[in-house]
Amino acid sequence: MKLYFKYVSMLLKSQMQYKASFIMTALGQFLVSFTAFLGVYFMFSRFHFVNGFAFSEILICFSIVLMAFSITECFVRGFDVFPRLIQSGNLDRILVRPRGEIFQVLTSNIDFSRVGRLLQSILMLAYAIPKSEIVWTFDKIMTVVLMLIGGMAVFASLFVLYAGISFFTIEGLEFMNIFTDGSREFGKYPLSIYGEGVLKFLTYVIPIALFQYYPFLYLIGRSDNIGLIFLPFLGFVFMIPCYCFFKFGLRKYKSTGS
Amino acid sequence: MIELKNINKTFKVAKRNAGFSEAVKALFKKEYTYIHALQDVSFTIGDGEMVGYIGPNGAGKSSTIKIMSGILTPDSGECIINGRTPWKDRISHVKDIGVVFGQRSQLWWDVPVIDSFELIRDIYKVEDTEYKKTLSRLIELLNISEIVRTPARQLSLGQRMRCEIAASLLHGPKILFLDEPTIGLDAVSKIAVREFIKTINRENKTTVILTTHDMQDIEALTERILMIGKGRILLDGSLTELKTRNSTHKTLTVDYSGEKLPVSEHMTVAKDMGGHAEIIIDTAFLTVSQAISHISSMVEVKDISVTGETVDEMVVSLYKEFEI
Amino acid sequence: MKKYLSFFRIRFTAGLQYRAAAWAGIATQFAWGGMTILMYWAFYQNGGNSFPMTFPELSSYIWMQQAFLAMFMAWFFDNEIFESITSGNIAYELCRPCDIYTMWFTKNMAIRLSRMMLRCLPILLVSAFLPAPFNITLPSDWLSGILFLISVILGFLVLISFSMLIYISAFYTISPMGIRILATSVTEFFAGAIIPIPFFPEAVQPIMYALPFASMQNTPFLIYTGHIGGIEALQSIALQIVWFAVLLTVGRILMRRALRKVVVQGG
Numbered sequence: 001m002k003l004y005f006k007y008v009s010m011l012l013k014s015q016m017q018y019k020a021s022f023i024m025t026a027l028g029q030f031l032v033s034f035t036a037f038l039g040v041y042f043m044f045s046r047f048h049f050v051n052g053f054a055f056s057e058i059l060i061c062f063s064i065v066l067m068a069f070s071i072t073e074c075f076v077r078g079f080d081v082f083p084r085l086i087q088s089g090n091l092d093r094i095l096v097r098p099r100g101e102i103f104q105v106l107t108s109n110i111d112f113s114r115v116g117r118l119l120q121s122i123l124m125l126a127y128a129i130p131k132s133e134i135v136w137t138f139d140k141i142m143t144v145v146l147m148l149i150g151g152m153a154v155f156a157s158l159f160v161l162y163a164g165i166s167f168f169t170i171e172g173l174e175f176m177n178i179f180t181d182g183s184r185e186f187g188k189y190p191l192s193i194y195g196e197g198v199l200k201f202l203t204y205v206i207p208i209a210l211f212q213y214y215p216f217l218y219l220i221g222r223s224d225n226i227g228l229i230f231l232p233f234l235g236f237v238f239m240i241p242c243y244c245f246f247k248f249g250l251r252k253y254k255s256t257g258s
Numbered sequence: 259m260i261e262l263k264n265i266n267k268t269f270k271v272a273k274r275n276a277g278f279s280e281a282v283k284a285l286f287k288k289e290y291t292y293i294h295a296l297q298d299v300s301f302t303i304g305d306g307e308m309v310g311y312i313g314p315n316g317a318g319k320s321s322t323i324k325i326m327s328g329i330l331t332p333d334s335g336e337c338i339i340n341g342r343t344p345w346k347d348r349i350s351h352v353k354d355i356g357v358v359f360g361q362r363s364q365l366w367w368d369v370p371v372i373d374s375f376e377l378i379r380d381i382y383k384v385e386d387t388e389y390k391k392t393l394s395r396l397i398e399l400l401n402i403s404e405i406v407r408t409p410a411r412q413l414s415l416g417q418r419m420r421c422e423i424a425a426s427l428l429h430g431p432k433i434l435f436l437d438e439p440t441i442g443l444d445a446v447s448k449i450a451v452r453e454f455i456k457t458i459n460r461e462n463k464t465t466v467i468l469t470t471h472d473m474q475d476i477e478a479l480t481e482r483i484l485m486i487g488k489g490r491i492l493l494d495g496s497l498t499e500l501k502t503r504n505s506t507h508k509t510l511t512v513d514y515s516g517e518k519l520p521v522s523e524h525m526t527v528a529k530d531m532g533g534h535a536e537i538i539i540d541t542a543f544l545t546v547s548q549a550i551s552h553i554s555s556m557v558e559v560k561d562i563s564v565t566g567e568t569v570d571e572m573v574v575s576l577y578k579e580f581e582i
Numbered sequence: 583m584k585k586y587l588s589f590f591r592i593r594f595t596a597g598l599q600y601r602a603a604a605w606a607g608i609a610t611q612f613a614w615g616g617m618t619i620l621m622y623w624a625f626y627q628n629g630g631n632s633f634p635m636t637f638p639e640l641s642s643y644i645w646m647q648q649a650f651l652a653m654f655m656a657w658f659f660d661n662e663i664f665e666s667i668t669s670g671n672i673a674y675e676l677c678r679p680c681d682i683y684t685m686w687f688t689k690n691m692a693i694r695l696s697r698m699m700l701r702c703l704p705i706l707l708v709s710a711f712l713p714a715p716f717n718i719t720l721p722s723d724w725l726s727g728i729l730f731l732i733s734v735i736l737g738f739l740v741l742i743s744f745s746m747l748i749y750i751s752a753f754y755t756i757s758p759m760g761i762r763i764l765a766t767s768v769t770e771f772f773a774g775a776i777i778p779i780p781f782f783p784e785a786v787q788p789i790m791y792a793l794p795f796a797s798m799q800n801t802p803f804l805i806y807t808g809h810i811g812g813i814e815a816l817q818s819i820a821l822q823i824v825w826f827a828v829l830l831t832v833g834r835i836l837m838r839r840a841l842r843k844v845v846v847q848g849g
Contacts, residue, residue, distance in 0.1 A: 006377055010369055013368070015368075018757070021757035025760045028762075032763065036776065043777060047625045050625050050628055051628065088362070169602050171600050189624075255331045256270075
């Protein structure tokens, strides 16, 4: 853990060498999610409701997903740019060092400029909380926290899976965008609006609904089942197959060197 | 102690063809070619030895280094280094080795070199007193005391390479792999690096395995040479052995005034353009100085230079010898 | 001219090599398009009083967007070009007897077109056979079909001449990455890639249509779906031509200046 913080401060130091670039990129990250927000805003200024969800409720859902995503993207960036690590040969360097591979990939890259996205999600949440009719009791606050933690677990797993696939195909990786970028993009609305089939898929195969849709129902008072707030923990189960797949890919890398 | 026995490695490479119709076809079918990167490679290297591992590009040098450092798993064969199989015991194995990839950096680009060193210390869990001792020695030997506070990106190639080598030795490895450590360096840095490698090998008894294309590296450093070509070990012996075996010819390039260069026995004219000629001499019968004195007695020499065979040329002649 | 054509051909065929990428792209874009349509479907179910586009129009619009994504995606840039500028290797390119602006323009066209070629047809075919109203439909008449073809080419040229400005900005700024992400988000938003322009509030729409970004994917797709037609379509095409001319001229001038700077300062 101490070593991890050493890495964090080193990477921060490195990125602060290029302050102008950092600020511009962070601003860009902010703008990207801001335009996404405007898109939602314009839709609601026409339609007012979607599947019975009001604008303020959608914003809460959107901001929680975006927050979990941007934090994950910042700290799990090493897996997000893993193909580069392979191509540059830096994975070889990782393999000749006496530390776990996962740890070293995590510390190979941390992208602090994602703070721009994080800021947008905080602003949205701050805007939506007073507007919504949620009474902020302890269980509701816990729901938000658990949604965030579960979300980070699932997103991190997706990035690890992404890196695992890059051992087999770099070109085919584009497909994973539907799960990584896609879950951020489409996760801004409660997943039920996409219909029964999509909701089932996102519950049982790629468990995004576990931290998004079900606890969200409890949060906004659509359901009284307090059990729903613990579903995000199942997100951690998703880590297991993703981790195994990454290990499997790493074994293949060691046998082919590519 | 490094022992490789009958190591084999084959890579599968996808073929790609040009053209639109080929691209459409390739959507459905893929063709492969197989490359035998290593075939029955066996050798033993004792503790404290210094070995030059040479061969042309694509001969299998880096595959062997990767296998020995635990990055690559061979198809078959055995590799035991200090009692361990590198790819099975990765973490405990890599504590014992240091690797320098000449064309890649292990230093963090934007922070002072000393910060990188400290991080490496923590990665390898080197004890602080031990670290301080090693560091001050490395700084002194490599003469880098003035540059360790500079970010790596501001260093010249020669300065950076010295820091790279120091970084690979901070944890006191028993074996050091150097992959083209002098590539792209100027003459002064090259000599400094070579001197350092010699010292480390002599005083710390570090086993050094060095790949290079630079014949001078080999001449300056190694007693023993392993030569690889097309995935096979072609020669395992000393430099002099290699030279006497192959290099019985030298080329003289002569600028002179006169019409045509007269030659004696055991000298062949490869090219003569009147005033500029290349002569090949057979060193088995005629020494270089004999040849030069012969030529200068016949014509007025303006400039003369001698070139021997390069490593790669020797490998090519070995290829011919082994008929592969 | 011939040298640019053969340069185009090389880049184009090189782009066709990526078969796994093409399959992955088709699958991704199909899923992406489907999810987007389902999202709008949820909004449309809900009623409300103002539908700026009919649902079949919207479906066609979204499938066209996915089929031609490689042509109009604003976030795609050729890193080789950025690197040649920031590393100063641009000096070597100056040694060739070619116009660099045209070279880069050709290169961008080739990369984008080759990507689009492999992906466009499968997406259009499959989406045509989806049940109504989720499918893509043919344009209402042959005239809007022809106008679409003209407009899609113009839109492509407008987009590339705009992204040329972003490349050129790398000569003048220390942070091309920052400029790039800023420009990308603005372009995507105003081009109607996030939500189609008809969904924007009535008040801002006239401004949006006048901006160069609307002349990229918005105009051809709206013509295709029949959302704009007749005189209005011709006006939009005229506007596309104007924007292309303006962006091309500005780009060329800035490029010439930037190169003069490179020559004077030696990179």
